[in-house]
Amino acid sequence: MKVMTLDIMISNELRQYIADHHLKYRDKLPSERELCELFSIQRLTLRSAMKILEEMGIIYVVPKIGYFVAKQRITKNVNTIRLISEIIKDNASTYETKLLKFVEIEADKYLCRETNLPLGTKFFEIKRLLIADHEPICMDYCFIPTNLAPELIDYKSYIKNLNDILVEKFNIKFFRTTQRIRVIEAESSYRDALELSSNAHVALLSGCIYDNHNHVVAFTESYMKYERFSFELF
Known part of the structure; x- marks a missing residue:
């Protein structure tokens, strides 16, 4: 105590x-x-x-x-199932999304290990820069099995509302999630976009989201400016 x-x-x-x-x-x-x-x-x-x-x-x-x-931190409850983009959107005065990549890929060994799905499983890879109050604060990667939402790419221009699209358009239910949080050194692939110094660190939040049948509906990796976030366990 x-x-x-x-x-x-x-x-x-x-x-x-x-x-x-x-x-x-x-x-x-x-x-x-x-x-x-x-x-x-x-x-x-x-x-x-x-x-x-x-x-x-x-x-x-x-x-x-x-x-x-200081700028208000965005609180992430590690027990919640919502995508990080939805949490940022609800806790920022202004919110923007820059879509950097939306492609169909075949799972490599890393993605198969994280999702426990077989090699060759097809995913949509969605890479977005999330901007709160005019400041880039998160580089977000989302991998969604294509068989769950085969026409998702048709909603590319509405990707700001990815959570709503998955739930409302494709009837995908978020039931449980596994998440882990680590502090790592920022990589050059997103460091400039997040306006970080060469020796900066970020909070990496990663994990799978499952439906009520225990099927993987998404694997996410979010590289966040840790000074803009706080994490709580309710």
């Missing part, structure tokens, strides 16, 4: 302060002196609380200037 220390309590109070004052991205928080007076605490305690908020991605620091509200 985590001990509720004073700095943790103050960090919670500061989160409430940000919400109560409707502070948004890039809004400046009061000075350290003002916050210490407001909460009747020492500066060392305040800085410890601010460090907690910084590590949570709620604020950021500009040296010699002050504390500012």
Whole structure:
């Protein structure tokens, strides 16, 4: 059980302060002196609380200037079955999708191992750049067995709503999912598109989605800017 220390309590109070004052991205928080007076605490305690908020991605620091509200993180519940694009769309003020690839392929050894389907199984490979609030935040790959949605390519221009297309047009039911999350070094194949530095890291969320008959309906790999996401287990 985590001990509720004073700095943790103050960090919670500061989160409430940000919400109560409707502070948004890039809004400046009061000075350290003002916050210490407001909460009747020492500066060392305040800085410890601010460090907690910084590590949570709620604020950021500009040296010699002050504390500012960071961009809101998009929360992914690892138990949910929805595609990451749908979660981003619901949690961003503006949302865009750039379709980079939509082709039919035959499964290689890696894809067969991940889906437990035989070599030669045909998939639609869909590669999309997901953009939230005008910032590219995720390179998303989705592999869908062609036999489940043979005419999916006809909906290429509507691929922003891939989740709805699969459910409504092809009657594909999402029943359960297996997911794993890793932090890896960003690869050159998507690093520039996500506007990352050469030594940057990303959160890789990957796994299969199954229907109620335990058939694979999709295998996904999402390379995400980890500072824009948080992951929770409800």
